[in-house]
Amino acid sequence: MDSLTTAPVADVLTRLFNEAEAADRQLYESLSGESVTRLLEESKDYKKRYKTLAGNFLNISEEFGQFLYICARACQARRIVEFGTSFGISAIYLATALKDGGGGRLVGTELEPTKAQRARKNLAAAGLTEFVDIRVGDALETLRGGVGGAVDLVLLDGAIGLDLPVLELLEPHLRPGALVIAENAIGESTEYLNYVRDPGNGYRTVSLPFEKGHGNEMSVFAR
Numbered sequence: 001m002d003s004l005t006t007a008p009v010a011d012v013l014t015r016l017f018n019e020a021e022a023a024d025r026q027l028y029e030s031l032s033g034e035s036v037t038r039l040l041e042e043s044k045d046y047k048k049r050y051k052t053l054a055g056n057f058l059n060i061s062e063e064f065g066q067f068l069y070i071c072a073r074a075c076q077a078r079r080i081v082e083f084g085t086s087f088g089i090s091a092i093y094l095a096t097a098l099k100d101g102g103g104g105r106l107v108g109t110e111l112e113p114t115k116a117q118r119a120r121k122n123l124a125a126a127g128l129t130e131f132v133d134i135r136v137g138d139a140l141e142t143l144r145g146g147v148g149g150a151v152d153l154v155l156l157d158g159a160i161g162l163d164l165p166v167l168e169l170l171e172p173h174l175r176p177g178a179l180v181i182a183e184n185a186i187g188e189s190t191e192y193l194n195y196v197r198d199p200g201n202g203y204r205t206v207s208l209p210f211e212k213g214h215g216n217e218m219s220v221f222a223r
């Protein structure tokens with residue numbers, strides 16, 4: 001049995017999905033059918049925008065989490081980078097994959113110090129502290145010096161519009177065959193999508209067939 005389906009990870013995930021539902025309900029209701037992507041796009045000032053959303057999870061779904069776990073296991077990831085950790089839901093799936101796969105390091109990034117603090121607490125409750133290092137601040141700064149070695153998998157789930165600049169920072173560290181998974185690669189992400197979809201840039205890419213409308217895109221660094 002893998003660690004996703006047993007305590008403590010399974011219990012922490014159940015608690016967090018419940019907390020997320022309660023914390024984000026009002027936000028999603030206020031959108032009256034519009035996707036959260038639209039809301040996040042409204043402001044080019046991502047620091048200000050995410051400050052106002054410091055209490056919101058904005059998390060991936062359980063299905064997407066399972067998908068991340070499977071990807072990380074399948075590529076035998078040892079080093080993973082996450083842009084946008086929030087309260088740690090996606091980080092729990094990724095760190096669990098590292099643990100079950102024999103070890104490794106997830107470098108998370110989070111703009112909001114209070115969110116990073118809660119993510120660390122949640123990861124600790126899931127017994128995953130030793131697999132995760134969360135860098136607090138703007139990922140454009142905190143990832144600048146690299147992540148200590150070759151990267152096997154990247155999850156892009158931070159400010160929409162920064163996917164391409166963050167990928168450009170990480171690209172020199174991607175191992176051949178690395179997976180790059182973008183959540184909400186939509187709208188302001190046109191430049192990102194154009195980049196990964198241009199075979200001249202060395203990626204093979206596909207839009208994921210589930211959670212349609214979220215703009216989830218998976219690419220392999222094929223250089």
Ligand SMILES: C[S@@+](CC[C@H](N)C(=O)[O-])C[C@H]1O[C@@H](n2cnc3c(N)ncnc32)[C@H](O)[C@@H]1O
Pocket residue numbers: 046050057058059060083084085086087088089090091109110111112115137138139140157158159162
């Ligand atoms: C969509 S949420 C991430 C959800 C998370 N991946 C999960 O599934 O639980 C986006 C997060 O990215 C953070 N963020 C936005 N821009 C950032 C930046 N430039 N650097 C680091 N974090 C950023 C926000 O504060 C927010 O918590």
